Amino acid sequence: MSLYLEHFGLTREPFSIVPDPGFLYPSHYHRQAVAHLKYGLEREGGFILLTGEVGTGKTTLIRTFLKSMPAHVRTAYILNSQLQVSDLLASICLELSIKSVARDGVSFVKACIDALYDDLLADHARGNRTLIIIEEAQNLGRDVLETLRLLSNLETHTNKLLHILLVGQPEFLETLAQNDMRQLNQRVVSRFHLQPIDRKELADYVRYRLHKAGATRAIFEDSCIPVIYKLTEGIPRLINLICQHALVAAYATGRYSISKRLLKEAAAEAVPFSGLTRDVKGRWIVGLPLALVIILGVVGLQEAIKEDFHKIDSAKLIDFPPNAEVSNANNLVDTTERTALSSDWILSKQSSSGFVETSQNDISQSPASDIGDVRDSHAQTEDQRFDAKTELLKLWVPQSFLELSSSSAKEILRLKEETIFLSDLDAMRALDRPGLVTLSQMGRARPMVLIGIQNNFVTVRGEFGDEKVEFSDLLAVWNQEYTYIWRPPPNYEVLQGGQRNELLINWLQERFLQLDSAYERMITGGRYTEALQFHVLEFQRLYGLKQDGILGPETMMMINRLTDPSTPSILVRS
Numbered sequence: 001m002s003l004y005l006e007h008f009g010l011t012r013e014p015f016s017i018v019p020d021p022g023f024l025y026p027s028h029y030h031r032q033a034v035a036h037l038k039y040g041l042e043r044e045g046g047f048i049l050l051t052g053e054v055g056t057g058k059t060t061l062i063r064t065f066l067k068s069m070p071a072h073v074r075t076a077y078i079l080n081s082q083l084q085v086s087d088l089l090a091s092i093c094l095e096l097s098i099k100s101v102a103r104d105g106v107s108f109v110k111a112c113i114d115a116l117y118d119d120l121l122a123d124h125a126r127g128n129r130t131l132i133i134i135e136e137a138q139n140l141g142r143d144v145l146e147t148l149r150l151l152s153n154l155e156t157h158t159n160k161l162l163h164i165l166l167v168g169q170p171e172f173l174e175t176l177a178q179n180d181m182r183q184l185n186q187r188v189v190s191r192f193h194l195q196p197i198d199r200k201e202l203a204d205y206v207r208y209r210l211h212k213a214g215a216t217r218a219i220f221e222d223s224c225i226p227v228i229y230k231l232t233e234g235i236p237r238l239i240n241l242i243c244q245h246a247l248v249a250a251y252a253t254g255r256y257s258i259s260k261r262l263l264k265e266a267a268a269e270a271v272p273f274s275g276l277t278r279d280v281k282g283r284w285i286v287g288l289p290l291a292l293v294i295i296l297g298v299v300g301l302q303e304a305i306k307e308d309f310h311k312i313d314s315a316k317l318i319d320f321p322p323n324a325e326v327s328n329a330n331n332l333v334d335t336t337e338r339t340a341l342s343s344d345w346i347l348s349k350q351s352s353s354g355f356v357e358t359s360q361n362d363i364s365q366s367p368a369s370d371i372g373d374v375r376d377s378h379a380q381t382e383d384q385r386f387d388a389k390t391e392l393l394k395l396w397v398p399q400s401f402l403e404l405s406s407s408s409a410k411e412i413l414r415l416k417e418e419t420i421f422l423s424d425l426d427a428m429r430a431l432d433r434p435g436l437v438t439l440s441q442m443g444r445a446r447p448m449v450l451i452g453i454q455n456n457f458v459t460v461r462g463e464f465g466d467e468k469v470e471f472s473d474l475l476a477v478w479n480q481e482y483t484y485i486w487r488p489p490p491n492y493e494v495l496q497g498g499q500r501n502e503l504l505i506n507w508l509q510e511r512f513l514q515l516d517s518a519y520e521r522m523i524t525g526g527r528y529t530e531a532l533q534f535h536v537l538e539f540q541r542l543y544g545l546k547q548d549g550i551l552g553p554e555t556m557m558m559i560n561r562l563t564d565p566s567t568p569s570i571l572v573r574s
Contacts, residue, residue, distance in 0.1 A: 438478070
Protein backbone atom coordinates (compact mmCIF):
# COMPACT_ATOMS: atom_id res chain seq x y z
CA MET A 1 0.00 0.00 0.00
CA SER A 2 1.33 3.42 -0.96
CA LEU A 3 2.10 5.93 1.73
CA TYR A 4 -0.44 8.42 0.43
CA LEU A 5 -3.25 5.86 0.77
CA GLU A 6 -2.20 5.21 4.38
CA HIS A 7 -2.18 8.96 4.94
CA PHE A 8 -5.92 9.16 4.17
CA GLY A 9 -6.83 5.78 5.66
CA LEU A 10 -7.62 4.26 2.25
CA THR A 11 -7.24 0.63 1.29
CA ARG A 12 -7.47 1.07 -2.48
CA GLU A 13 -6.86 3.69 -5.11
CA PRO A 14 -10.21 5.61 -5.23
CA PHE A 15 -9.75 7.53 -8.46
CA SER A 16 -7.91 5.22 -10.78
CA ILE A 17 -8.70 5.73 -14.46
CA VAL A 18 -8.58 1.94 -14.96
CA PRO A 19 -12.15 0.78 -15.81
CA ASP A 20 -12.86 -1.18 -12.62
CA PRO A 21 -16.49 -2.47 -12.42
CA GLY A 22 -16.23 -2.43 -8.62
CA PHE A 23 -16.06 1.38 -8.70
CA LEU A 24 -18.87 2.00 -11.18
CA TYR A 25 -21.08 4.68 -9.69
CA PRO A 26 -24.70 3.90 -10.58
CA SER A 27 -25.63 7.35 -11.86
CA HIS A 28 -29.00 8.12 -13.37
CA TYR A 29 -27.60 7.80 -16.88
CA HIS A 30 -25.66 4.62 -16.15
CA ARG A 31 -28.78 2.92 -14.80
CA GLN A 32 -30.65 3.94 -17.92
CA ALA A 33 -27.85 2.59 -20.09
CA VAL A 34 -27.91 -0.80 -18.36
CA ALA A 35 -31.69 -0.96 -18.82
CA HIS A 36 -31.31 -0.27 -22.54
CA LEU A 37 -28.57 -2.88 -22.91
CA LYS A 38 -30.76 -5.48 -21.20
CA TYR A 39 -33.68 -4.51 -23.40
CA GLY A 40 -31.59 -4.89 -26.55
CA LEU A 41 -30.33 -8.27 -25.43
CA GLU A 42 -33.89 -9.46 -24.86
CA ARG A 43 -34.85 -8.60 -28.45
CA GLU A 44 -34.55 -11.24 -31.13
CA GLY A 45 -31.14 -10.30 -32.40
CA GLY A 46 -29.84 -7.21 -34.14
CA PHE A 47 -27.53 -4.36 -33.20
CA ILE A 48 -27.31 -2.64 -29.81
CA LEU A 49 -25.61 0.75 -29.73
CA LEU A 50 -23.90 2.48 -26.80
CA THR A 51 -22.19 5.81 -27.45
CA GLY A 52 -20.71 8.50 -25.28
CA GLU A 53 -17.94 11.05 -25.05
CA VAL A 54 -14.42 10.01 -24.17
CA GLY A 55 -14.16 9.29 -20.46
CA THR A 56 -17.89 8.95 -19.68
CA GLY A 57 -17.45 5.36 -18.45
CA LYS A 58 -18.55 3.26 -21.40
CA THR A 59 -15.92 0.55 -20.90
CA THR A 60 -16.53 0.38 -17.15
CA LEU A 61 -20.23 0.04 -17.83
CA ILE A 62 -19.69 -2.75 -20.35
CA ARG A 63 -17.47 -4.69 -17.95
CA THR A 64 -20.07 -4.32 -15.24
CA PHE A 65 -22.72 -5.48 -17.69
CA LEU A 66 -20.61 -8.55 -18.54
CA LYS A 67 -20.33 -9.50 -14.87
CA SER A 68 -24.12 -9.71 -14.63
CA MET A 69 -24.55 -11.56 -17.92
CA PRO A 70 -26.98 -14.50 -17.67
CA ALA A 71 -25.50 -17.96 -17.93
CA HIS A 72 -27.28 -18.69 -21.20
CA VAL A 73 -25.54 -15.77 -22.95
CA ARG A 74 -22.01 -16.26 -24.22
CA THR A 75 -19.94 -13.30 -25.33
CA ALA A 76 -17.14 -12.35 -27.64
CA TYR A 77 -15.44 -9.17 -26.43
CA ILE A 78 -13.40 -7.41 -29.13
CA LEU A 79 -11.25 -4.58 -27.74
CA ASN A 80 -9.23 -3.84 -30.89
CA SER A 81 -11.51 -2.37 -33.54
CA GLN A 82 -8.79 -1.48 -36.03
CA LEU A 83 -9.06 -4.82 -37.80
CA GLN A 84 -9.47 -6.11 -41.28
CA VAL A 85 -12.49 -8.28 -42.07
CA SER A 86 -10.51 -11.52 -41.82
CA ASP A 87 -8.91 -10.47 -38.52
CA LEU A 88 -12.30 -9.53 -37.06
CA LEU A 89 -13.84 -12.88 -37.99
CA ALA A 90 -10.83 -14.72 -36.63
CA SER A 91 -11.08 -12.77 -33.35
CA ILE A 92 -14.80 -13.56 -33.01
CA CYS A 93 -14.23 -17.26 -33.63
CA LEU A 94 -11.34 -17.29 -31.16
CA GLU A 95 -13.44 -15.58 -28.45
CA LEU A 96 -16.27 -18.08 -28.99
CA SER A 97 -13.90 -21.07 -29.19
CA ILE A 98 -14.98 -21.86 -32.72
CA LYS A 99 -12.59 -23.64 -35.05
CA SER A 100 -12.93 -22.91 -38.71
CA VAL A 101 -12.13 -25.74 -41.07
CA ALA A 102 -10.15 -24.83 -44.15
CA ARG A 103 -11.60 -26.24 -47.37
CA ASP A 104 -10.28 -26.29 -50.87
CA GLY A 105 -11.62 -23.44 -52.94
CA VAL A 106 -13.15 -21.73 -49.93
CA SER A 107 -11.76 -18.43 -48.68
CA PHE A 108 -10.78 -17.90 -45.06
CA VAL A 109 -13.62 -15.39 -44.59
CA LYS A 110 -16.28 -17.78 -45.86
CA ALA A 111 -14.85 -20.64 -43.79
CA CYS A 112 -15.09 -18.48 -40.65
CA ILE A 113 -18.66 -17.40 -41.42
CA ASP A 114 -19.76 -20.99 -42.16
CA ALA A 115 -18.20 -22.24 -38.92
CA LEU A 116 -19.79 -19.38 -36.98
CA TYR A 117 -23.21 -20.08 -38.49
CA ASP A 118 -23.05 -23.80 -37.64
CA ASP A 119 -22.00 -23.01 -34.09
CA LEU A 120 -24.76 -20.41 -33.63
CA LEU A 121 -27.39 -22.89 -34.85
CA ALA A 122 -26.20 -25.50 -32.37
CA ASP A 123 -26.09 -22.97 -29.54
CA HIS A 124 -29.56 -21.69 -30.40
CA ALA A 125 -30.90 -25.24 -30.26
CA ARG A 126 -29.58 -25.45 -26.69
CA GLY A 127 -31.51 -22.31 -25.77
CA ASN A 128 -28.48 -20.05 -25.60
CA ARG A 129 -27.75 -16.62 -27.03
CA THR A 130 -24.57 -15.09 -28.43
CA LEU A 131 -23.43 -11.50 -27.96
CA ILE A 132 -20.52 -9.87 -29.79
CA ILE A 133 -19.20 -6.68 -28.15
CA ILE A 134 -16.93 -4.38 -30.13
CA GLU A 135 -15.26 -1.41 -28.42
CA GLU A 136 -14.16 1.77 -30.18
CA ALA A 137 -16.66 1.20 -32.97
CA GLN A 138 -15.89 4.61 -34.48
CA ASN A 139 -12.65 3.06 -35.83
CA LEU A 140 -14.41 0.31 -37.78
CA GLY A 141 -14.01 0.49 -41.53
CA ARG A 142 -16.91 0.45 -43.94
CA ASP A 143 -16.07 -3.08 -45.10
CA VAL A 144 -15.98 -4.35 -41.50
CA LEU A 145 -19.32 -2.71 -40.72
CA GLU A 146 -20.84 -4.29 -43.81
CA THR A 147 -19.52 -7.69 -42.70
CA LEU A 148 -21.12 -7.19 -39.29
CA ARG A 149 -24.39 -6.30 -41.00
CA LEU A 150 -24.20 -9.54 -42.98
CA LEU A 151 -23.48 -11.46 -39.77
CA SER A 152 -26.68 -10.02 -38.31
CA ASN A 153 -28.52 -11.84 -41.13
CA LEU A 154 -27.59 -15.22 -39.67
CA GLU A 155 -30.91 -16.62 -38.57
CA THR A 156 -33.34 -19.49 -38.45
CA HIS A 157 -36.78 -19.28 -40.01
CA THR A 158 -38.05 -17.48 -36.90
CA ASN A 159 -35.11 -16.08 -34.96
CA LYS A 160 -31.95 -14.03 -35.36
CA LEU A 161 -28.92 -15.86 -34.02
CA LEU A 162 -26.65 -13.02 -33.09
CA HIS A 163 -26.64 -9.85 -30.98
CA ILE A 164 -23.95 -7.29 -31.76
CA LEU A 165 -23.17 -4.50 -29.29
CA LEU A 166 -21.25 -1.57 -30.78
CA VAL A 167 -19.60 0.80 -28.31
CA GLY A 168 -18.20 4.05 -29.65
CA GLN A 169 -17.72 7.77 -29.45
CA PRO A 170 -20.28 10.32 -30.74
CA GLU A 171 -18.68 10.50 -34.17
CA PHE A 172 -19.82 6.92 -34.74
CA LEU A 173 -23.39 8.25 -34.84
CA GLU A 174 -22.36 10.47 -37.74
CA THR A 175 -21.02 7.41 -39.55
CA LEU A 176 -24.29 5.52 -39.09
CA ALA A 177 -26.23 8.54 -40.32
CA GLN A 178 -24.55 8.31 -43.72
CA ASN A 179 -26.73 7.11 -46.56
CA ASP A 180 -24.59 4.05 -47.26
CA MET A 181 -25.00 2.96 -43.61
CA ARG A 182 -28.79 3.14 -43.52
CA GLN A 183 -29.24 -0.63 -43.73
CA LEU A 184 -27.14 -1.17 -40.63
CA ASN A 185 -28.61 1.83 -38.83
CA GLN A 186 -32.13 0.52 -39.34
CA ARG A 187 -31.18 -2.74 -37.65
CA VAL A 188 -30.28 -1.08 -34.35
CA VAL A 189 -32.91 -2.43 -31.94
CA SER A 190 -31.75 -0.45 -28.92
CA ARG A 191 -29.46 2.54 -28.54
CA PHE A 192 -28.31 4.85 -25.77
CA HIS A 193 -26.00 7.86 -25.57
CA LEU A 194 -24.21 7.94 -22.21
CA GLN A 195 -24.16 11.43 -20.71
CA PRO A 196 -21.67 12.79 -18.15
CA ILE A 197 -22.60 12.77 -14.49
CA ASP A 198 -25.17 15.38 -13.47
CA ARG A 199 -24.02 18.24 -11.29
CA LYS A 200 -26.40 17.13 -8.54
CA GLU A 201 -24.83 13.65 -8.53
CA LEU A 202 -21.20 14.74 -8.57
CA ALA A 203 -20.79 14.94 -4.78
CA ASP A 204 -22.28 11.45 -4.42
CA TYR A 205 -19.91 10.18 -7.10
CA VAL A 206 -16.83 11.46 -5.23
CA ARG A 207 -18.10 10.14 -1.88
CA TYR A 208 -19.02 6.79 -3.43
CA ARG A 209 -15.54 6.16 -4.81
CA LEU A 210 -13.88 7.24 -1.57
CA HIS A 211 -16.17 4.91 0.39
CA LYS A 212 -15.35 2.02 -1.95
CA ALA A 213 -11.67 2.72 -1.29
CA GLY A 214 -12.12 2.50 2.47
CA ALA A 215 -12.55 6.15 3.47
CA THR A 216 -14.36 6.70 6.77
CA ARG A 217 -14.53 10.51 6.65
CA ALA A 218 -14.98 13.35 4.19
CA ILE A 219 -11.76 14.32 2.43
CA PHE A 220 -12.94 16.87 -0.11
CA GLU A 221 -14.51 20.05 1.28
CA ASP A 222 -17.98 20.88 -0.01
CA SER A 223 -16.62 23.95 -1.82
CA CYS A 224 -14.61 21.63 -4.08
CA ILE A 225 -17.63 20.09 -5.79
CA PRO A 226 -18.67 23.11 -7.93
CA VAL A 227 -15.05 23.53 -9.02
CA ILE A 228 -14.75 19.88 -10.02
CA TYR A 229 -17.91 20.10 -12.08
CA LYS A 230 -16.81 23.32 -13.76
CA LEU A 231 -13.47 21.81 -14.76
CA THR A 232 -14.76 18.39 -15.85
CA GLU A 233 -18.39 18.98 -16.89
CA GLY A 234 -19.17 15.69 -15.20
CA ILE A 235 -16.88 13.45 -17.27
CA PRO A 236 -15.80 10.63 -14.89
CA ARG A 237 -12.30 10.21 -16.28
CA LEU A 238 -11.50 13.89 -15.78
CA ILE A 239 -13.06 13.82 -12.32
CA ASN A 240 -10.84 10.89 -11.39
CA LEU A 241 -7.76 12.58 -12.82
CA ILE A 242 -8.28 15.83 -10.92
CA CYS A 243 -9.24 14.14 -7.65
CA GLN A 244 -6.23 11.84 -7.86
CA HIS A 245 -3.85 14.78 -8.29
CA ALA A 246 -5.57 16.59 -5.44
CA LEU A 247 -5.04 13.64 -3.07
CA VAL A 248 -1.36 13.43 -3.97
CA ALA A 249 -0.96 17.20 -3.54
CA ALA A 250 -2.63 17.07 -0.12
CA TYR A 251 -0.38 14.22 0.97
CA ALA A 252 2.73 16.05 -0.26
CA THR A 253 1.82 19.07 1.89
CA GLY A 254 0.76 17.03 4.93
CA ARG A 255 -2.94 17.92 4.71
CA TYR A 256 -5.79 15.57 5.55
CA SER A 257 -8.50 17.42 3.69
CA ILE A 258 -8.65 19.10 0.29
CA SER A 259 -9.68 22.72 0.02
CA LYS A 260 -11.00 24.57 -2.99
CA ARG A 261 -7.67 26.33 -3.48
CA LEU A 262 -5.64 23.13 -3.29
CA LEU A 263 -7.98 21.48 -5.76
CA LYS A 264 -7.50 24.28 -8.28
CA GLU A 265 -3.72 24.06 -7.95
CA ALA A 266 -3.82 20.31 -8.52
CA ALA A 267 -6.25 20.67 -11.44
CA ALA A 268 -3.89 23.06 -13.19
CA GLU A 269 -1.36 20.28 -13.44
CA ALA A 270 -3.82 17.46 -14.11
CA VAL A 271 -5.97 19.30 -16.67
CA PRO A 272 -3.94 22.17 -18.16
CA PHE A 273 -6.69 22.84 -20.73
CA SER A 274 -9.29 23.53 -18.04
CA GLY A 275 -9.70 27.21 -18.87
CA LEU A 276 -8.11 28.46 -15.66
CA THR A 277 -4.97 30.56 -15.79
CA ARG A 278 -2.78 31.82 -12.96
CA ASP A 279 -1.66 35.42 -12.56
CA VAL A 280 1.67 36.54 -11.11
CA LYS A 281 0.25 36.71 -7.56
CA GLY A 282 -0.93 33.12 -7.66
CA ARG A 283 -4.64 33.87 -7.94
CA TRP A 284 -6.84 31.87 -10.23
CA ILE A 285 -8.88 33.73 -12.82
CA VAL A 286 -11.08 32.76 -15.72
CA GLY A 287 -9.52 33.38 -19.11
CA LEU A 288 -10.44 36.79 -20.56
CA PRO A 289 -11.96 35.52 -23.79
CA LEU A 290 -14.36 33.29 -21.87
CA ALA A 291 -15.24 36.07 -19.45
CA LEU A 292 -15.98 38.44 -22.32
CA VAL A 293 -18.19 35.86 -23.99
CA ILE A 294 -20.14 35.37 -20.75
CA ILE A 295 -20.54 39.12 -20.12
CA LEU A 296 -21.55 39.88 -23.67
CA GLY A 297 -23.93 36.93 -23.66
CA VAL A 298 -25.68 38.13 -20.51
CA VAL A 299 -26.01 41.68 -21.82
CA GLY A 300 -27.27 40.39 -25.14
CA LEU A 301 -29.79 38.14 -23.42
CA GLN A 302 -31.12 41.03 -21.35
CA GLU A 303 -31.55 43.22 -24.39
CA ALA A 304 -33.16 40.39 -26.34
CA ILE A 305 -35.62 39.76 -23.52
CA LYS A 306 -36.56 43.45 -23.41
CA GLU A 307 -37.03 43.60 -27.16
CA ASP A 308 -39.02 40.36 -27.31
CA PHE A 309 -41.28 41.38 -24.47
CA HIS A 310 -42.19 44.70 -26.05
CA LYS A 311 -42.62 43.17 -29.48
CA ILE A 312 -44.36 40.02 -28.35
CA ASP A 313 -47.38 40.76 -30.51
CA SER A 314 -45.57 39.04 -33.34
CA ALA A 315 -44.98 35.87 -31.35
CA LYS A 316 -46.94 32.69 -31.84
CA LEU A 317 -46.61 31.38 -28.30
CA ILE A 318 -47.16 32.77 -24.80
CA ASP A 319 -44.13 32.94 -22.54
CA PHE A 320 -44.35 32.36 -18.79
CA PRO A 321 -42.10 31.17 -15.96
CA PRO A 322 -41.44 27.41 -16.07
CA ASN A 323 -41.87 26.84 -12.34
CA ALA A 324 -45.08 28.80 -11.95
CA GLU A 325 -47.66 27.20 -9.66
CA VAL A 326 -50.95 27.59 -11.36
CA SER A 327 -53.96 28.99 -9.54
CA ASN A 328 -56.70 26.84 -11.03
CA ALA A 329 -60.33 27.93 -10.82
CA ASN A 330 -61.31 24.50 -9.51
CA ASN A 331 -57.92 23.38 -8.25
CA LEU A 332 -58.25 20.18 -10.24
CA VAL A 333 -56.01 18.07 -12.43
CA ASP A 334 -55.92 18.45 -16.18
CA THR A 335 -57.31 15.80 -18.55
CA THR A 336 -57.18 15.02 -22.27
CA GLU A 337 -56.99 17.58 -24.99
CA ARG A 338 -58.29 17.33 -28.52
CA THR A 339 -56.79 19.67 -31.06
CA ALA A 340 -58.11 21.04 -34.32
CA LEU A 341 -57.36 24.41 -35.86
CA SER A 342 -54.37 26.29 -34.49
CA SER A 343 -54.15 30.05 -34.05
CA ASP A 344 -51.81 32.56 -32.49
CA TRP A 345 -52.15 34.03 -29.03
CA ILE A 346 -51.29 37.69 -29.31
CA LEU A 347 -50.15 39.78 -26.38
CA SER A 348 -49.94 43.47 -27.02
CA LYS A 349 -48.36 45.17 -24.03
CA GLN A 350 -47.92 45.24 -20.28
CA SER A 351 -50.19 47.68 -18.48
CA SER A 352 -49.19 49.93 -15.63
CA SER A 353 -50.92 47.58 -13.21
CA GLY A 354 -48.64 44.78 -14.27
CA PHE A 355 -51.26 42.67 -16.02
CA VAL A 356 -50.62 41.49 -19.54
CA GLU A 357 -53.33 42.97 -21.75
CA THR A 358 -54.69 41.33 -24.87
CA SER A 359 -56.15 42.77 -28.01
CA GLN A 360 -59.93 42.88 -28.15
CA ASN A 361 -59.71 42.94 -31.91
CA ASP A 362 -59.15 39.19 -31.90
CA ILE A 363 -62.58 38.46 -30.45
CA SER A 364 -64.90 37.01 -33.07
CA GLN A 365 -68.33 38.62 -33.50
CA SER A 366 -71.67 36.81 -33.38
CA PRO A 367 -75.29 37.75 -34.10
CA ALA A 368 -77.31 39.39 -31.33
CA SER A 369 -79.11 37.24 -28.76
CA ASP A 370 -79.64 36.92 -25.00
CA ILE A 371 -78.79 34.40 -22.30
CA GLY A 372 -80.84 34.23 -19.14
CA ASP A 373 -80.68 37.37 -17.07
CA VAL A 374 -77.17 38.57 -18.01
CA ARG A 375 -76.75 42.29 -17.35
CA ASP A 376 -75.75 44.84 -19.93
CA SER A 377 -72.39 46.56 -19.63
CA HIS A 378 -72.57 49.25 -22.29
CA ALA A 379 -72.00 51.81 -19.58
CA GLN A 380 -68.52 50.50 -18.92
CA THR A 381 -65.57 52.49 -20.15
CA GLU A 382 -63.05 50.98 -22.53
CA ASP A 383 -60.49 50.61 -19.72
CA GLN A 384 -63.01 48.77 -17.52
CA ARG A 385 -64.04 46.26 -20.16
CA PHE A 386 -63.66 42.60 -19.18
CA ASP A 387 -60.62 41.01 -20.82
CA ALA A 388 -61.43 37.33 -21.37
CA LYS A 389 -57.99 36.43 -22.70
CA THR A 390 -56.27 37.87 -19.63
CA GLU A 391 -58.69 35.95 -17.39
CA LEU A 392 -57.88 32.72 -19.23
CA LEU A 393 -54.19 33.50 -18.97
CA LYS A 394 -54.49 34.05 -15.19
CA LEU A 395 -55.66 30.44 -14.77
CA TRP A 396 -52.22 29.36 -16.02
CA VAL A 397 -50.00 32.04 -14.50
CA PRO A 398 -49.92 33.10 -10.83
CA GLN A 399 -50.85 36.67 -9.87
CA SER A 400 -47.34 37.24 -8.55
CA PHE A 401 -45.79 36.75 -11.97
CA LEU A 402 -48.29 38.97 -13.71
CA GLU A 403 -47.20 41.75 -11.40
CA LEU A 404 -43.50 41.34 -12.19
CA SER A 405 -41.55 43.56 -14.55
CA SER A 406 -40.61 42.44 -18.02
CA SER A 407 -37.08 41.55 -16.88
CA SER A 408 -38.53 38.49 -15.16
CA ALA A 409 -39.41 37.03 -18.54
CA LYS A 410 -35.95 35.44 -18.85
CA GLU A 411 -37.42 32.34 -17.21
CA ILE A 412 -40.23 31.33 -19.44
CA LEU A 413 -42.28 28.44 -20.58
CA ARG A 414 -44.23 28.39 -23.77
CA LEU A 415 -47.98 27.95 -23.92
CA LYS A 416 -49.77 27.21 -27.16
CA GLU A 417 -53.30 28.21 -28.15
CA GLU A 418 -55.61 25.86 -30.02
CA THR A 419 -59.05 26.60 -31.46
CA ILE A 420 -61.66 23.92 -32.09
CA PHE A 421 -65.42 23.77 -32.70
CA LEU A 422 -67.52 22.02 -30.06
CA SER A 423 -71.22 21.24 -29.82
CA ASP A 424 -71.13 18.26 -27.52
CA LEU A 425 -70.83 18.34 -23.74
CA ASP A 426 -69.02 14.99 -23.63
CA ALA A 427 -66.39 16.31 -26.04
CA MET A 428 -65.91 19.33 -23.80
CA ARG A 429 -65.52 17.05 -20.76
CA ALA A 430 -62.93 15.03 -22.68
CA LEU A 431 -61.07 18.20 -23.56
CA ASP A 432 -61.15 19.40 -19.93
CA ARG A 433 -59.49 22.73 -20.53
CA PRO A 434 -60.75 26.21 -19.60
CA GLY A 435 -61.31 28.19 -22.77
CA LEU A 436 -62.71 31.29 -24.44
CA VAL A 437 -66.30 31.36 -25.66
CA THR A 438 -67.96 34.27 -27.49
CA LEU A 439 -71.64 34.64 -26.68
CA SER A 440 -74.20 36.75 -28.51
CA GLN A 441 -75.81 38.84 -25.77
CA MET A 442 -77.62 42.14 -25.60
CA GLY A 443 -76.96 42.90 -29.23
CA ARG A 444 -73.22 42.44 -29.05
CA ALA A 445 -70.50 39.76 -28.88
CA ARG A 446 -69.61 39.04 -25.28
CA PRO A 447 -66.29 37.16 -24.69
CA MET A 448 -66.26 34.91 -21.60
CA VAL A 449 -64.16 32.13 -20.08
CA LEU A 450 -65.64 28.70 -19.48
CA ILE A 451 -64.11 27.56 -16.18
CA GLY A 452 -66.23 24.62 -15.01
CA ILE A 453 -68.50 21.72 -15.94
CA GLN A 454 -70.71 19.84 -13.50
CA ASN A 455 -73.39 17.45 -14.72
CA ASN A 456 -75.28 19.40 -17.44
CA PHE A 457 -74.23 22.82 -16.18
CA VAL A 458 -71.26 24.98 -17.16
CA THR A 459 -69.72 27.90 -15.29
CA VAL A 460 -68.61 30.92 -17.31
CA ARG A 461 -66.67 33.95 -16.11
CA GLY A 462 -67.50 37.40 -17.47
CA GLU A 463 -67.45 41.06 -16.53
CA PHE A 464 -69.98 40.47 -13.75
CA GLY A 465 -68.28 37.45 -12.24
CA ASP A 466 -69.03 33.74 -12.50
CA GLU A 467 -72.37 32.44 -13.73
CA LYS A 468 -73.70 28.88 -13.82
CA VAL A 469 -75.97 28.01 -16.76
CA GLU A 470 -77.25 24.91 -18.48
CA PHE A 471 -75.19 23.80 -21.42
CA SER A 472 -78.23 23.91 -23.70
CA ASP A 473 -78.69 27.61 -22.87
CA LEU A 474 -75.02 28.26 -23.60
CA LEU A 475 -75.27 26.41 -26.89
CA ALA A 476 -78.17 28.64 -27.98
CA VAL A 477 -76.06 31.82 -27.93
CA TRP A 478 -72.57 30.40 -28.55
CA ASN A 479 -70.90 30.20 -31.95
CA GLN A 480 -69.30 26.85 -30.85
CA GLU A 481 -65.80 28.19 -31.31
CA TYR A 482 -63.63 27.20 -28.34
CA THR A 483 -60.13 28.53 -27.75
CA TYR A 484 -57.95 27.00 -25.05
CA ILE A 485 -54.31 26.82 -23.98
CA TRP A 486 -52.03 23.86 -23.44
CA ARG A 487 -48.36 23.35 -22.68
CA PRO A 488 -46.58 21.46 -25.50
CA PRO A 489 -43.51 19.36 -24.74
CA PRO A 490 -40.02 20.54 -25.74
CA ASN A 491 -39.45 20.78 -29.49
CA TYR A 492 -43.14 20.07 -30.10
CA GLU A 493 -44.27 18.42 -33.30
CA VAL A 494 -46.57 15.57 -34.29
CA LEU A 495 -44.31 12.53 -34.32
CA GLN A 496 -44.76 9.38 -36.38
CA GLY A 497 -42.81 6.15 -36.38
CA GLY A 498 -39.18 6.43 -37.46
CA GLN A 499 -38.95 10.22 -37.12
CA ARG A 500 -36.27 11.84 -35.00
CA ASN A 501 -36.81 14.36 -32.23
CA GLU A 502 -34.44 13.85 -29.31
CA LEU A 503 -35.98 16.40 -26.94
CA LEU A 504 -39.51 15.16 -27.51
CA ILE A 505 -38.49 11.50 -27.16
CA ASN A 506 -36.68 12.28 -23.90
CA TRP A 507 -39.80 14.08 -22.62
CA LEU A 508 -41.97 11.10 -23.55
CA GLN A 509 -39.75 8.59 -21.77
CA GLU A 510 -39.47 10.76 -18.66
CA ARG A 511 -43.28 10.99 -18.50
CA PHE A 512 -43.63 7.22 -18.95
CA LEU A 513 -41.27 6.80 -16.00
CA GLN A 514 -43.54 9.07 -13.95
CA LEU A 515 -46.54 6.95 -14.88
CA ASP A 516 -44.80 3.64 -14.26
CA SER A 517 -41.69 3.34 -12.11
CA ALA A 518 -41.02 -0.08 -13.65
CA TYR A 519 -40.73 1.43 -17.11
CA GLU A 520 -37.23 1.02 -18.54
CA ARG A 521 -35.89 3.76 -20.75
CA MET A 522 -35.09 2.65 -24.26
CA ILE A 523 -32.08 3.36 -26.37
CA THR A 524 -33.56 5.32 -29.25
CA GLY A 525 -30.91 7.77 -30.41
CA GLY A 526 -33.65 10.39 -30.45
CA ARG A 527 -35.75 8.33 -32.88
CA TYR A 528 -39.38 7.30 -32.45
CA THR A 529 -38.59 3.61 -32.60
CA GLU A 530 -40.96 0.71 -33.13
CA ALA A 531 -40.51 -0.39 -29.52
CA LEU A 532 -41.37 3.06 -28.16
CA GLN A 533 -44.33 3.32 -30.54
CA PHE A 534 -45.63 0.06 -29.09
CA HIS A 535 -45.70 1.67 -25.62
CA VAL A 536 -47.59 4.66 -27.04
CA LEU A 537 -50.15 2.30 -28.59
CA GLU A 538 -50.63 0.59 -25.23
CA PHE A 539 -51.04 3.99 -23.57
CA GLN A 540 -53.63 5.04 -26.16
CA ARG A 541 -55.55 1.81 -25.67
CA LEU A 542 -55.49 2.12 -21.88
CA TYR A 543 -56.87 5.67 -21.89
CA GLY A 544 -59.40 5.36 -24.67
CA LEU A 545 -57.53 7.39 -27.29
CA LYS A 546 -57.32 6.71 -31.00
CA GLN A 547 -54.87 3.81 -31.33
CA ASP A 548 -52.75 5.03 -34.22
CA GLY A 549 -49.31 5.04 -32.56
CA ILE A 550 -48.90 8.70 -33.54
CA LEU A 551 -47.53 10.98 -30.86
CA GLY A 552 -49.99 13.80 -31.50
CA PRO A 553 -51.52 16.56 -29.35
CA GLU A 554 -54.30 14.34 -28.05
CA THR A 555 -51.82 11.79 -26.69
CA MET A 556 -49.40 14.43 -25.39
CA MET A 557 -52.19 16.21 -23.58
CA MET A 558 -53.43 13.04 -21.95
CA ILE A 559 -49.88 12.43 -20.74
CA ASN A 560 -49.86 16.00 -19.37
CA ARG A 561 -53.12 15.32 -17.59
CA LEU A 562 -51.66 12.32 -15.79
CA THR A 563 -48.24 13.74 -14.96
CA ASP A 564 -48.69 17.50 -14.52
CA PRO A 565 -51.26 18.49 -11.87
CA SER A 566 -50.59 22.20 -12.50
CA THR A 567 -52.64 22.25 -15.68
CA PRO A 568 -56.06 23.91 -15.21
CA SER A 569 -59.17 21.70 -15.37
CA ILE A 570 -62.85 22.45 -15.88
CA LEU A 571 -64.26 19.24 -14.44
CA VAL A 572 -66.03 19.65 -11.11
CA ARG A 573 -66.38 16.25 -9.50
CA SER A 574 -69.36 16.00 -7.17
